[in-house]
Every structure is written in C-alpha cells, then in structure tokens.
Amino acid sequence: TDMASVRKLILDILLELVDEDLKTFQFYLSRMPCDGFPHIPKSRVHGADRLCTVELLVVTYDYDGAVTVTVDILERMKLKLWAETLRKNYHEGKACLKLKKVDFQEKLKSTLKEKFQTIYEGNADEGDTVYLNKIYTELHVIEGAWGSFSEEHEVRQQRSNYVQAEETSIKASDIFKPKPNQDKRIRTVLTQGIPGVGKTVCAQKFTLSWAEGNENQDITLLFPLPFRELNPIIGEKDYSLMQLLHQFFPDIKPLEMLGTGCKALFIFDGLDETLLPLNFKHNKVLRDEKELAPLDVLITNLITGDLLGNSLIWITSRPTAASRIPRKHIHQWTEVRGFANERREEYFKKSLRDDNLAIRVINHVKSSRSLYIMCQIPVFCWITVTVMKKMLRNNVTGAIPSTLTEMYAYLLLCQTDRMVEGHYPIESNNVVLKLAELAFRQLEKGKLIFYEADLKECGMDVKEATIYSGVCTEVFMMEGRRRREVFSFVHLTIQEFLAAVYAHHSYMHRKDNVLLGYLKRVSTRWLPKSVFGFHKTAVEKASESPDGHWDLFLRFLLGLSLKSNKELLGRLLHLEAEADEDVARTIEFIKEKIKEEPEAKLNLFHCLSELKEESLVQEVQSFVSSGRLAKMNKQKWLYVYCLSRLNRCNLTENCCEVLASALSSTSSHLTELDLSDNSLKDSGVKLLCVGFGSPHCKLKSLRFVTHVSNLLETPKIGDCCEALAVALSAESTQLKELDLSANDLREAGLKGLCMGLCSHNCKLETVRLNQCKLRENCCADLAKVLSSGTSHLKTLDLSNNSLKDAGITLLTVGLRSPQCRLERLRSVHTEIMILTV
Template identity: 30%
Template sequence: MLHAVIIELDYQKKYREHILEEYQVIEDRNARLGEYVSLDKRYTKLLIVKEHWQREEKEHEIITRGRKHAELMAHQTSLTTVSVLFDPDRNRESPRTVVLLGAAGIGKTMTARKIMLDWAAGKLYQKKFDYVFYINCRKINLVTAQQSMADLLLNNFPDGVRPTKEIFEKPEKLLFIIDGFDELNSVLSMEEVSLWSDPFEKKPVKTVLCSLLRKEVLQKSFLLITSRPTALEKLKQNLKFPCYAEIRGFSGDDRKEYFHKFFGDEKKATQAFNFVKENEMLFTMCFVPIVCWIICTVMKQQMERKEDLAQTSKTTTSVYLLFLTSLLTDHFTDSVQQSKTTLWKLCSLAADGILERKILFEEGDLKKHNLSLSTIHTLFLNKSIFQKDTECESVYSFIHLSFQEFFAALFYVLEEDEKTMKKSLSSKKDVNIRFLFGLLNKERLNDMEKKLHCKTSSAIKLDLLKWALRNCLNQLELFHCLYESQEEEFAKSAMDNFQEIRLEHIRLSTMDEIALSFCVKNCCSKQSLYLCNCTLGIGEREEGWIAKLRKWLFPLEPHCWCTLGSLLHHRHCPKAGLIHKPRCQWLQFCSV
C-alpha cells in the first residue's frame, strides 16, 4: 500500500513538472517580434465579481448584455479572487461547478492558464486538488473519433504518458478547467445525448463532455468553466447547481501595472501610460486586456519609429485598424499589392468562418483562400498542432476571436459588390455590428484607402442603420454602434428614430456611459431619457452616481442643468415633468 502511495506521489510530481513547463511561457502575439514571455511576468490581476442570482432574475438581460440585474449588482455582488472561487460561501457548501463569465478579450483564457501554472508551482489549491486538468473547447471541435474521459485529458500529460486509473479514484480531488465553452460548435442538448459514467469507456466526444458537465461521470469532481455570456443559456442547461463569477477586466491601477510589465522599461511605460490616462476614452478601453495589449503594442511601435503618440485612436475599431495597418506596413514595405492581397484573403477566411460558425481552420481552409502558410503565420493567425484521430494535424485560428470578427466586418467594407453586405445582414447577426459601424466612419475609410490602398464605400451605411433598427438591436447596443461611428450627423439621424431612450435594469459601465453621452448629445429637444433601476459601477454611492450623470448624461444646454438640479433635490418638478423615486431609482429626463 505504501509502495502504491509513493508511486502515485511520484506520478503527481512528474505531472506538475510537465504542467509547469507547458504553462510558464506564452507567445507574445506581437507577431513582428515573435517573442515568448513569462506568464508570471506578464499576467496582471483582473477584477472578478462573484454573483449570487436566482434563475428567474432577468436572465434574458444577462444573456443579451452580459450584465446583471441592477439590484443584484448593487447589493449581491462582491469582488473575489481565483483562490476562493471554490470556498464555501454564506450558508452554502463549496460549489463544485463555477462558471467564469467574461466578454471577448477580457482575460478568461489567460486566467485559466495562470491557474494551471500556479497550481503546478504549488501556489494555488494545494490542499484542495491533487490534479488540475485543462480542456480546450476550441480543439474539441476537431475531434471526430470516439474518446474516453482519459483520452480527452491526454493533452495535459507528457508524451507517452496516460492518465492512470488511480487518478479517477478520488474525483473530489480533481479540478477540470473547461476553457471557452462558447466556442463549441455543437449545441449540447440534454435530449440528444445519452450520458455515461465510465471515464475509460470510449464515446463520442459530445457525450464525454456532456457527462462531465452534468456530473454523470466523476460526480464529486470540480469544474471551472469559462465562457462568454452569450452562451450562458446553453451552458446552464448542462449544469447542476453552478456558482457564477464574472471577469470585469483591469482596474485603473492594474492597467498601470500592465503597461509597466509590457514595456519592461520604466521611462517608456510611464510615458505611454500617462498619454493614455489623459485620453479618457482610451484609458477606459484599456480595462479589456486584449485591447490594452493592442494599444501597448501600437504605442511601442510608434515609440520605436519616433511617431506622435497622438495618432492612437479612441474607439475599439480605430485601435484595431491602427494595429492592422502598423503590422502590414512592417511586413509589406516593398509590395502594396501583396499587402492588399493578403488582407483580402484574411478577411475572406474570417468572414467564411463567422458565417459557418468556425474558428479553427485546417490547412485545406487556408489553401481554399490562397493563403501562404509562411506569410500568414507571422501575422494574425496562431498555429497549433492537434492530434486528430491517429495523426497529427496543424490547425490555425486568429490570434483572438475578436480579430476574426474584425476581419469579417472589414471583408464587407472592402467588398466591391454591395449585395454581399446585404445578403449577410439579411441573415442572422453573424457579423460584429459595432465593427461595421466603426469601419464606415469617414476617417477610417480614408485611412484604409490611404494606408492599406484598398477601395471602400460608405454607401451601405444607411442600409446598415435600417437593418439594425429593423432587427430590434437593443438601444444600448445601438448607442455603442453609433459611438464607434464617431459621426454626429449620422448619430442624429439615427436618434431621430426614437421618441424616448429607455434603459432598465442595467449596470452601466464607463464605456456604456461614454456611448450614452455621445448619443444624448445628438438627440433633438423633444426626446426623453428614462433610467430605471440602473447603476453605474459596483456599489456606487448616490453622490458618485449623480456626479457621473452630470458629467456623462447631461452635457446639454445650460437650462438643462437647472432641470437636473430640480430632479436630484425634489420629488417632482412640474415645469420639466421630472420625477425622482429614490426606492426604485427611476429617472425621467425631458429636454425643455
């Protein structure tokens, strides 16, 4: 018996050493440099909020916006850390399933990889879990052969080593990290899948994953599942008694720390951070790690070229476009035509992938779009080796899903045949609408023609707006689209379609406030604004709430400031028709 324990401990040690080696470095996705950096040295702490909500509480709003009911946000949320996600909470036992939600590029995968690294290094969950396994949903999409639970975990082990039977004898000491649930191709429906409980029995991979999620196999094991909020409805149908947490991105101090880690040079980091901090929109956008990384990458390149940092833009679309033009300029200094051709092929690949709900591409997909492997690998696509059936196969993906969405939107802006755009919009919301609005900005179009030498057309802009209004794009999402466009006259024509702006049960982020402010400024004088049970930030006090309203929502004519004062200090203002009900935080603003 003692001999078996010693062997198992030795097995654990070797497994930890392998995980440590596999996860200690990450590829710096600045393809121009092609560097590998230490995950520990680059990773920056993220804000994580643990949610306590009941299923009947406005789930449709959670799904469509990725935000929770305002009252829950104000009273039932608290900042938490990865280390306590599986601790008992209130009168509840330790949750065995934790869902870590977050928007695109917010740091879900990086957090998952950091958990793997910290556990292997002995810094996290030491007494709780003997083994932590990482399951990549993106790679699962390519698995066609039947597999067992043990087969599914092979990527976690060194070559030639397989999970042993002893590992599964203590399921309560196992943690499975299922990363990117929203990237699964198949819809996991309870009616379609027959569950099973033997971790060594081979079944279709869909059955294996469903059985793990629904605790049919390894019932006492622990799960940490990362996903975009858009997949929440599908996910919760497959879970038993989950606990939810949400990654909110970087705080202000965390952003500063990230800049210093990225640049590795005190003077340059301070210069770049101070410039970004002075631009409130740009600084706000840096709460999303992927955007923060892009901004740092672009600014680092601008510093190396001794260019003016003021070129860095203030919308997500313009930042992505600046990053694109910067890399293309570096790689195709001698061939404008090669740059245009490569861009078109990438955009075509991205658009096909979005329409087919495909995020992993095989070499045949690349050849179909005439992409050169040697060229594109150093630009915007990641390459990974994947075991498919009995052979190894190379697969490719865009460096982030948001990049694929950006390139797909760009495909329709560059497309000379406008019927292509209309055909796409007449189907479902396959294309990222915010990127489309942003790319149709006159300055962006000029930049593309000047720097990328591509022909573009803004003729589809009105068609895009009509489509957005006709397909019931919610108001807040439309405001973000209009903000991305950065064209006031266009925003005014769009806002004329509304007699009132009504937002209910929403926690408005700073970017929400910026987008709302932009649209309110472009309303006509007869429109109304209703905010019901909305909060700004986490646990915002009333005075802070009011200050933000003054700053963001009412940059209007001077007489409106008096109206705002009446609103905040009196229950009723007959002149302007304003009502303030403190208990439900209902605000009604009518321009006078």
C-alpha cells in the same frame, strides 16, 4: 490501493465467513455499523450475497469508510485475526500509494509548470513569449452569475455588465471554496465571459499557481483539457478516461492514481469551441475509468459526476454557449468581467515596462471614451499596447489613434510590416484582402472558427494560411492537433474590422454592395449608386439586427470613410477618396435615425465618434451650460452617452441643480460622471451632492479633477466635503470610484471627506487624492478610515502631496490594522502593493 483493490480486500475477508457469520455481519450493518457512520436499511442488506455486500459498503461509505466499518464489525464479532489482516493490508497499500502519489504529482506539476509558465500575448510568434507571472494582472471575477443564454453581441454584453448595480467579487483561485456558512460542496464551476476578456488566461494562472505550489494544494491532480484540443480526436476511436489522459500526458504514468480517491480537477476551457454534441440526456452512464466509450460519453459523465464523482470540474465558456450544460449539473456560476479601472493601468505598466511610456498611453486612452471602455477587455489592452508602443517609441508620424477604427488600422499596419520584414514572397494587398474576405464571409455565417473548406472559398490553402499565421499571428492564428487544422481570428473585433475593410474595398473598387443579398444586387445593378446609399444600407442592416451583431462592423465601416484612415491604409488597399458631401449626408442621416428611436440607438453615437462628429455631445453640453437640461424631455436618451462628458462646460449653480435632478430621476442610467475642470464652487457642489445621495442615482465613478480653476471655494472647503460625505453615507449609494485630484482639499477638506469614508454605507473602493495639498496631519484621519473596519477602500492615491516621513508613519498605523482592506497605495512617486496574509 484503488477502489478495485479495496473491494478485493474486503471480499477476500467475507469469503472466509460462513453463512451464519455473514448474516451477523449484515445484521450489524443494518443497525449501527460504527460510530459516525449511518446504517444501511435492512431491506437492502437482507439476502445480499458477499459481492453485493461489498458493493453496498463501498457505495455507502466510500473505500476508506468501507474498510473502517468492516474492521469495526469484525472486531465486535470477535474475529480479530481477520480484522487485523484487513487493517494491515490496507495500511501497507495506502503507504505505498502515498509514495507513488507524491512522485506522480511532482512529475505532473513539473510538466504543467513548463507548459503554462509562459504566455502568447494575442498569439505571438513562437519564441516571442512572456512569463505569465510578470504580465498577469488580476481580473475582475464575480460569483453568482446566472449563466443565462445570451445572443447579444459581446461588446453589448460588456457594456451592460459595466452598469450592474450589485455584484460579489471573488478571486479566481477561490472559486471552489465554499463560503463560511455554506455546507454544500462546490464540485462543478462554469465561468463565462465574452471573447478576449481573460477566461483562458484565468485558467492558465490557476494551473500555474497550483503547479508552483502556491495555491489550492488540497487538489492532488490537475488536468487541463481544452475543448479545442479535444476536437481533432472526436470520432477517432473509443477511449477510456485513462487512455484519454495518456493521450494528453504521455510522459506521466501511472494515471491509475485517479481511482484511489485523490482529489482531481479537470479544466475544460472553451465550451463554445467544442464540436462534441454533449448529449447529457441520452448518453449512457459510465462509472469505470477504464471502460471504453466515445469521447462525448466520457466528458458528459465526468461533468455529471457519474464518472469520478469525487473530482472537480471547471468549464469556461462564452455566454452564448453556457446553456449547453444543464443547470442542475453546475454548482457555481462565475463570470470574468475583464479589467477594473485601476487594473487597466496596472496592465499597461506591466506590459510596457516603461513608466513614462505607460503614463502617456494611459492618459491618451482616458481621453477617448470609446477606447477607455474597450480597455475593459484585456485583448483590446494588448492591441493598444502593440500599436502605441511602436508609435511612441519609434516616433511614427501621424496622429495617435483616438478612435477604434484608427487603432485597428494601425494594428493592421504593424502586422503587415512584420510580414514584409519576414521576407515572405507575398503581395501585401492580396494578403489583406484574402483575410478580409474570409472575415466577412464567416461573419455573415456567424462563425468564429473555420476550416480548410472556408479558406478555399477565399482563394487560400492551408499552406498559405500557415505562412500568414506564422508571420501575421497577432491578427490571424491557426491551432489544431494532428488531423485537422482549426483557424480563427484572435478576437471577434479583429474579424469585424477586417470584414469592414472587405465591404468597403468591394464597394469603392467594384461598386459591389456585399451587404445586399445576391438577388437584390443583381436587380439594382444598373441603378445609380452613391457612397451615402452604401452607408445607409449598412446602418439599416445594423439597426435591424436585434442583438447588435453588426454594431462594431458598422462603426469600423463608417470610420474607414474618413480621409485620414484612407491615407493610413492607402499603401495596403489603395482606397479612393470619398466626397465630403457623402460623409456629411451619412452624418445627418445617423442623427435623424437617432431621433426616431433614441433609446435603441446608442451604437449610432459611437458611429458619430468614429466619424469624429461631436456636435451632439456639444449640443448636450450647451443644454447643461444654459440650464435648459430640464427641457430636453424626449432627448433624455442623451444621458447615457453624452451626459457623462461634462468636463470644461462652465457649469453654473443652476446647471448643478438641474443635473442633480437628472441624477435623482428614476429614468437615469448614468454610471460615470466627469465634472473635471469646472469651477463649481461651494453652492454648486452641495446641490450636486443631493443627486449623488438619491436612491435612484446609479453613479459608480465620479471625477472632480481640475487643472483650470479650483473645484471648491477654499474658505468653505470643509462644508463642501462634508456634503460629499453625506452623499457617500447614503444607504443607496453605489459609488465605487472617486477622483478629487488637483483640488485644494487640505486638512479641513480631507477631515470632512473621511466622515463619509468611515460610514458603513460607503462603498468606495478607489479614491484618488493626487496633488491635493495634503500634509502629514491628514494621515491621522486616513489611518482611522483604514482601520475602521467599515471601509471598503482597496486603492488609495496620495501622490504629489507633502506627506513627509511623519505622515507615512501615521498612515502605517492604519495599514497595520487587521481591519485594513487596502491593496494598493500610491504615495509620493511610488506605488506600494499591500500584501495581505
């Protein structure tokens, strides 16, 4: 019933053959052993003994084919008794194995379903879990990621990912499925992504869907083996693969099913967390799943395919660690990009379970560029929900967080409140500062995972840390198996925020600038100090880091300088107020720093946002409003951050012409553009459309929402939309999201727009036409778009329009078309999930 049994069955038959019969058997092997099976070269067969002949059969034809070939040759040699004996014994064993396999698989599925059906959001308290299927929101996964080694800070990587021009999306459940024209088998997949972007949840959802019998049922066995859980048993003793699996699945036997040729999948989550050396070059080759070997040898042989070559391997990793697996062993690279725009809203609705509350949160997040971009990362969405749910439901006094620093400060307050409610005998100030010091020290070392020795450096022991972990789990968590506790913060940004708290507190209370080296701190001990000097040191430290590893730390540190944030954290840290002139000097210094090397200073714009300093944005808007945009020259660096925020700028026709020219420029990097609440009129829109259709335009998201005055002149609305349709039909267009909500489009405007939507060049996936005064007749044009076969539309918002039953009936014609790709339709006040078969 396994490879060893098949070898024995065939060997028993060959031992019955006399030498002459063995030579005849080998002659057939070297000529034409069986229809559909290749011959074995005569040089390899000639002179081989019976045992070697069996090995040749199994290695060349696999165990099933080896039996088929042996039976066929025996029948041609007129040895029908031996052929029938082999066939009968093999099929009886196979039938018995099938029953065992079904029973074993059901036990494994039951175990995995129980383990993975719930999820800890952020690492919630034990018992405070949610069902994965209720909260899971589809993640944006792309295939063909090159798996390049990157040292950049994760948020920098996330931002650069956001502006990618071309990417091929793939469902996480389909990563092992080859394309229709692809013959090569996909055995090993590596999925990379920044921390908190959803890699682990993606793997958990895959596992749960298999265990529930919904997807990938061609896989017989599935074994999740997270690297973090493998760490504690490294060097403990040598294991065979079977013993290792018994270690993780003690209630499921016999695991010997693996040797029977069944299709197994091993999921190794968290490559960046492994303590294994992964010595692919020098580890010995291992082919027997029962042979004892060090853990590193087992894992590397599984990945290379030397051990259980018919199994599948899925590895997840941060980009910084992806290169630890040699490229030749990876058949497909994929990347998790977090949430696409519409998925962020879906997550908030699922997580909050209150539509009114969800809409308030979504609208607030969209009002802040920094918050909205960060919400591409699922962990930050969870942080936003944690904070705003408490504030909005409990009517917490104070302004709703609009910056990253405010959001994380409120998160810290939420978690320390949990500690107080738990009646733990601790001083909250001491707790926060211990965690903050730990965060800073480990950030300096570049460490995301730490151990007992690291805790002791900050005056914490394991017992104390466990108490904090049990109550304050969303900020700090502990994981481990048996011998060694492993500690880490839930997400790098939380570690960076606490590190900034420590640096800020150290300076304000002891005038100790921890950002300087020890010798420099001693040598400047008696020199005059100022908050501006402290900030200047931080700005220069971040600027000198080529990979942005201090970017977010700097944002948090400067954000903590605001009086509002000091008051917010006052009861925890007793922060002293800084002089307004110090903050003003810091702002002016940052502005001058930006002008020195504008192309490399995007993070400093975010720093100004944390300080709630919007003068540069207003400066750009005034340039645009005055028509002087073309004269900016060296100030083109403002495009990336500021130029996208042109809502309520009273743009004139001349402004539109200059803006179109900027979009057509080869140096333009703009991927988002918000022109909401501008009375652009017909001529202005036509001028802008020239820029939208340019081969150099990189726009992927465009908003024309208006609540102040109508965007388009109603009498010429058809002309405007036709101009927009021409831009959407351009061969080079990259636009994927278009929001025309609250514009008086009516039937004439929609008809013009649909001309572009039907174009095979149009790449729009999301179109929002909320409150556009559309009537039932418009639905016929939309139905044609949906059934055209060229439309890429996945999300369509038609809410707050007078479509009536007749309109929905017309729309249904398009929805029923096999060419329709729509996944989400919002009509009236209801969101419909389109289920595809």
